[in-house]
Amino acid sequence: MGKGRTMNWAIIEFPGSNCGPDCVYVVEKVLKHKATLLWHTEKKIPSVDAIILPGGFSYGDYLRSGAIASLSNIMGAVKEAASIGVPIVGICNGFQILCESKLLPGALITNRCLRFICSPVYLRVETNESIFTSLFYSGEVIQIPIAHGQGCFYADPQTLQKMESEGQILLRYCDAKGNISHQSNPNGSLRNIAGIRNLKGNILGLMPHPERASENELGSVDGKKIFESVCRYIEVKEKNYCLVD
Amino acid sequence: MTRTKILILPKEGVFDPQGEAVRNALIHLGLEETLSVRVGKEIVIEFKEADQEKLKRKVEEITKNFLSNPIIEEYKIEWEKEGQ
Numbered sequence: 138m139g140k141g142r143t144m145n146w147a148i149i150e151f152p153g154s155n156c157g158p159d160c161v162y163v164v165e166k167v168l169k170h171k172a173t174l175l176w177h178t179e180k181k182i183p184s185v186d187a188i189i190l191p192g193g194f195s196y197g198d199y200l201r202s203g204a205i206a207s208l209s210n211i212m213g214a215v216k217e218a219a220s221i222g223v224p225i226v227g228i229c230n231g232f233q234i235l236c237e238s239k240l241l242p243g244a245l246i247t248n249r250c251l252r253f254i255c256s257p258v259y260l261r262v263e264t265n266e267s268i269f270t271s272l273f274y275s276g277e278v279i280q281i282p283i284a285h286g287q288g289c290f291y292a293d294p295q296t297l298q299k300m301e302s303e304g305q306i307l308l309r310y311c312d313a314k315g316n317i318s319h320q321s322n323p324n325g326s327l328r329n330i331a332g333i334r335n336l337k338g339n340i341l342g343l344m345p346h347p348e349r350a351s352e353n354e355l356g357s358v359d360g361k362k363i364f365e366s367v368c369r370y371i372e373v374k375e376k377n378y379c380l381v382d
Numbered sequence: 383m384t385r386t387k388i389l390i391l392p393k394e395g396v397f398d399p400q401g402e403a404v405r406n407a408l409i410h411l412g413l414e415e416t417l418s419v420r421v422g423k424e425i426v427i428e429f430k431e432a433d434q435e436k437l438k439r440k441v442e443e444i445t446k447n448f449l450s451n452p453i454i455e456e457y458k459i460e461w462e463k464e465g466q
Contacts, residue, residue, distance in 0.1 A: 201451055208448070237451070244453040246392075251399045291396060291454055325397065 141372045144170045144186040149215065151177040151206045154193035156228065159348045164189075167351050168364055177209040186371050187224040188215060190231025192284070192346060202245060202287045203233030212238055224268050224367045225340045229285055232332075232342035241335055241342045242300060243292035249325025253286040257356065258323055260331050260345060261311040263304075267334055268370040269341040270307055272362045278315045279359035281345035283323060283331075288344040290326035290333075297327060308332030308343055384429045386441055387460040390450045391422035425449060 146164045150157040157174055164172035175182060182188065195206035206212070212234075219225055219240055227235040235241040248254060257280050262273040273279065292300065300306055309329040312321040322329045324344070332343030347360025392398040400421040408416045429437060441459060450457040 200449065204448065204451070244451055246396065246454055247399050249397060249399050251403055289397075289399075293453070325399075 141368070144168075144368060144371060145184070146170055146172050146187050146189060147175050147182050147185040148172055148189045148191060149175050149177065149182075149211055150191065151193070151195035151209060151234075153195045153197055154191050154230065156192035156230075156346065156348065159346075160189045160191045160228070163348045163351045163361070163364065167361060168368065170368075175211060177206065177211045180210050180214060182211070182214040182218055185218075185223065187226070187367050188218055190215070190225070190227040190234055191348075192229030192231060195230055195234060198287070201233075201237065203230060203235075203237040206230075206234045207237035216240065219335075219337075219340055222337070222339050224370065226269065226347075226363070226367070227340070227342040228346055228348065229283075229288070229344055232344055233287065235340060235342045240340055241333060242296050242305070243290055243330075243333070245287050245344070246289045246291050247287050248285070248289050248323070250323075253284075254288075254323050255282070255284040256323070257282045257350075258331075258345060259311050259313055259315075259321065260308045261315045261317065263306050263309060266304065267307055267341075267366075268338060269332075269334065269363050269366050271369055272366045276315060278311060278313065279362075280357045281347055281350040281360045283345045284349075285324070285344055288324045288326065290328075290330040290344075292327065300333060301328075303336060305333050305336065306330055307334055307341065308345070383431070383463075384434070384437065385462050386427050386429070387462070388425040388427070388441075388445055388449055389422060389458045389460070390425070390455050391420050391457075393454055393456050396454045422455070 148160045161172040164170050233245045262277045265273050265275045308331040310322045310331050311317050317329045334341050347363045350357035350360030398420050401419040405419040
């Protein structure tokens, strides 16, 4: 992939976030872009190309994972950025925060097996027609690790149906051949859901950690392609604006 | 002083792995009659004297929108006055 201009990524941290530095590392050292760490007390987000809500245990997962973080000052600014189309990636606890903030549908509950699972898993990319998956092919099987105790995706049947028909489900847990089954579902998520997007398409929430699969040394670079897909989207959007101008 | 107890339980139909684990333990302890167990949380809040109607409305609203998540949980609010 060609290297366009340097992009600005905001990485938002809450008390208890612990994957922020990993995301900064990937943005700066792997993608060679600029990363700005923002603390949850900030009321504004400077003009950025994309936002990451990293994983961790915001507020110790008290009450419900992500619930207290959803009330943070900075979430007002995240909602504002979301409304103007800024791409937002919520990873693990970031996904839980996005659901609790109602920026994404559904909720994440305790893993069916009751265990905290830290393991590489296979995922099937359901569609490449999204800001976050355009560099994959639809149906591609990728490998990214998970690390969570509350990653079981739940939504009521009507919401699930709507999500299916609107193409909001981007990633599902599968086996090495791409089969979706009970055995390939680590946490009991309904319909093996591992990652979803909002209706507008600019917000991704996923339980797997793409920042932990962004270098060959880590065993997979599949996660990196999610961030690179976002970069490509921004580049294409800017190019189209120039053509219109 | 006014005290409220908010009971929050997983909604009917939402799988409750904690409840299921406790159910298995109860059966193991000889309570074979156990059909189901649901594990939730109880939040107790104490308030200074205030406009009761306003307080109740506010607690109801906050419980619905923050203390519980209506997608996965249901709640019950119980009120008691000091001395009760």
